[in-house]
Amino acid sequence: MSTTVEAVAGVFGLVIGSFVGVVVDRVPRKESIVSPPSHCVACSAPIRAYDNIPVVSYVLLRGRCRSCGAHIPPRDALLEIGTGALFVLMGWRLASVWELPAFCLLAASFVAISAIDAEHMRIPSPIVYATAALGAPLLVVASAGTHRWTALLSALIGGAAAFAAFFALFFAVPKGIGFGDVRLAGLCGGFLGWFGYRYVVVGFLVGFIVAGLPAVVLLAMRKVQRRTQIPFGPFLAAGTIITVLAGPPLVHAWARI
Numbered sequence: 001m002s003t004t005v006e007a008v009a010g011v012f013g014l015v016i017g018s019f020v021g022v023v024v025d026r027v028p029r030k031e032s033i034v035s036p037p038s039h040c041v042a043c044s045a046p047i048r049a050y051d052n053i054p055v056v057s058y059v060l061l062r063g064r065c066r067s068c069g070a071h072i073p074p075r076d077a078l079l080e081i082g083t084g085a086l087f088v089l090m091g092w093r094l095a096s097v098w099e100l101p102a103f104c105l106l107a108a109s110f111v112a113i114s115a116i117d118a119e120h121m122r123i124p125s126p127i128v129y130a131t132a133a134l135g136a137p138l139l140v141v142a143s144a145g146t147h148r149w150t151a152l153l154s155a156l157i158g159g160a161a162a163f164a165a166f167f168a169l170f171f172a173v174p175k176g177i178g179f180g181d182v183r184l185a186g187l188c189g190g191f192l193g194w195f196g197y198r199y200v201v202v203g204f205l206v207g208f209i210v211a212g213l214p215a216v217v218l219l220a221m222r223k224v225q226r227r228t229q230i231p232f233g234p235f236l237a238a239g240t241i242i243t244v245l246a247g248p249p250l251v252h253a254w255a256r257i
């Protein structure tokens with residue numbers, strides 16, 4: 001796609017990334033994501049609109065609150081940069097602009113889910129349900145714009161198959177994975193399935209490889225026990241995003257094996 005599309009996607013990504021920061025902060029504490037407006041955690045001073053420009057304000061204020069000078073953790077700026085970068089990559093890699101809304105939604109949601117899972121070791125179901133509820137109509141938009149109606153069927157089957165496989169895994173390996181992983185797997189399978197069944201297989205393989213390597217190293221170093229639960233969500237999310245972005249070469253490599 002054109003540089004303009006990537007630039008617009010990047011700016012949207014920074015703004016959505018700012019909202020991702022609010023979600024990561026408030027959803028685990030079961031607080032509203034719309035009110036109250038953003039405020040300093042140290043002095044409770046409301047953050048003015050001109051101090052709430054993604055990344056720019058953080059740099060200009062040198063990571064400090066304008067009212068009390070308290071240090072602002074860089075996490076929110078990192079979430080903004082991460083979301084913005086993923087939106088640019090989506091604009092760069094996806095074949096049609098019609099696919100962008102659905103997969104940018106997926107990227108933003110996965111940044112939030114990964115950040116929360118890494119910190120709290122759980123995947124909040126409201127984010128997974130909201131992504132599925134918003135993602136379904138956006139995949140219809142993608143299908144309509146690209147005239148790929150069969151993609152919707154493979155998305156449905158991919159999502160159901162991934163959910164069923166992880167559901168079985170959940171019962172086969174007690175305490176191995178959480179039920180949050182089962183729901184997340186269904187979401188990953190649905191979005192990957194939109195591109196085709198091979199993407200579902202490759203996406204989960206990449207996720208297992210990304211998750212497996214550190215786990216094997218830690219097991220070998222006896223830093224963790226075999227029973228230790230690892231936050232699997234970020235790896236599942238990473239495998240899906242990597243496969244959406246690097247899809248065709250990865251899938252062709254898989255087809256040659």
Ligand SMILES: [Zn+2]
Nearest residue numbers: 040043065068
């Ligand atoms: Zn303050």
